[in-house]
Amino acid sequence: MIEPQHCVLELGAGYGHFINQVTARKRIDEFPSYLGPGVEFQVRDGADLSFLEPGSVDFAFASNLFEHISQDDLPEC
Helix, strand or coil: CCCCCCEEEEECCCCCCCHHHCCCCEEEECCHHHCCCCEEECCCCCCCCCCCCCCCCCEEEECCCHHHCCCCCCCCC
């Protein structure tokens, strides 16, 4: 269960339907045009999560994303 003190990352958010409904301390997504107030955005390759500190995300959500990432990049993601 996502709690208000958690950090939530959504990968491949599209229109932000999921992340815009989450109540959390920190919300991270990648499409600033569709995000609600308070959602931090990162625009980058979906396999590049280097901006995150190890252990900094409590929940990650990805819907219809992994079929768009190459087999070579999937383990990194």
